[in-house]
Amino acid sequence: MRGLWTTARVKAAEDRVMARVPAGSLMRRAAFGVATVALEVLAGRRRVGLLVGAGNNGGDALWAGYYLRRRGVSVAAVLLDPPRAHAEGLAAFRRAGGRVVERLVDVDLVIDGIVGLSGRGPLRPAAAEHVAHLDAPVLAVDSPSGVDPDTGAVDGPAVRAAVTVTFGCLKPVHALADCGDVRLVDLGLGAELAGPDLLELEVSDVGAAWPVPGPTDDKYTQGVTGIAAGSATYPGAAVLATGAAVLATSGMVRYAGAAAEHVRSRWPEAICTGSITDAGRVQAWVVGPGLGTGLGAEGVLRAVLEAGVPVCADADAITMLANNPDLWDARDPDTPLVLTPHDREYERLAGKVGDDRVAAARRVAEKFDAVVLLKGHATVVAGPDGRVLVNRARTSWAATAGSGDVLSGLIGALLAAGVDPLLAAGCAARVHVLAAELAADGAPIPASSLLASVPDAIRAVRPLSSP
Ligand SMILES: NC(=O)C1=CN([C@@H]2O[C@H](COP(=O)(O)OP(=O)(O)OC[C@H]3O[C@@H](n4cnc5c(N)ncnc54)[C@H](O)[C@@H]3O)[C@@H](O)[C@H]2O)[C@@H](O)CC1
């Protein structure tokens, strides 16, 4: 897992390191890292432009310009706030032959030193004007300016970076927003940084957590997933959610609901019944996709919450919980629950999501003592214990009708297999996005194609050496 630290924590750690090392040494180390990556990106081309803001981020850019000049690169800098430009950086830059200009023209690479960790809100008009006219790739220093470093929110003009060079550790922006290729320069902060604020799963984490049968396993020991989804109007949701559970693990899947005939004809391996009361024992329930919100659906949700096994509540189940808070009483306090809202479902539960999606997911996780998977281009999974996993998709192919039904089935299968609910939601989200990418391969796909790629996605995350 990769850790991500909020800017307040990073600044505090940097301050403690700075107090015991010579003045300016951290900045020079950071800037040298920027210059090294810039030379790599330039690949022999020799013209660099700097956009320099009023703080230390601009200082980094000026010092990087100094190191690039020493390697014979032509460097021009635009000072966005000349009286506040970093004095030592600017002096070193000029000494090395760097030029201060009004506008960047004919450059091969732009270094964005407009704002870094203290940046808030969008680019100011003058900076936005310079950025709008760029046609060279941009290397962002620490984080792309105009993108909030703690939330990844973009609320107006912002830099679009081909590569971001960051220092000391990763920050939330690097997992929540598009930063291009992210490169990390070590500043020796390690000992000063306690546990991270957020975690990003790596492929190897997902592969290690994914349940696979052992030599003594049978269809029951791997966990039986129950799917309470679909209706006469929406049988497809039942077929997709059940299919995802069937493909996610080798454990058994039971379906209970009005779409039993549809599910049976598509997934003969699932045990299908028309009603939740005849469903038999399961180790986890998925409830909600295509279920409807009428009295019958409420009865199903109540029965699932009373069953005493982990539950993934999606779609209509979330709407019912929001509309009828009495339903929460059906759940024993120690029954693990995963809620998977998109923004509108979130709003029904707890008001607007807002710009800070991590804080939003944390709020609801704490309020309902549940794991909350907040859907979006960057998926945020927050646990009631304060842990947060983030997973940013490289593409948006998974944004298609029925895609959420597949995700809920994957989560349910992992819950039934006994995977920790936070990890179950995080791993399912990761495999879901990967399945979408594999299926799409550059063209739009329906959710049924995403579903068909689930086995390929699981193969792609599993360790190479395993059977
Ligand atoms: N603290 C340290 O030890 C180190 C800091 N480093 C650099 O220092 C950066 C942080 O520097 P600073 O705290 O000086 O602040 P920044 O350079 O991030 O921002 C400078 C100032 O810009 C203003 N500002 C905020 N949002 C703005 C916006 N949208 N448009 C225009 N101006 C805006 C604020 O007044 C802010 O204080 C890091 O991102 C990193 O690049 C590195 O040199 C490594 C060492």
Ligand SMILES: [K+]
């Ligand atoms: K920047």
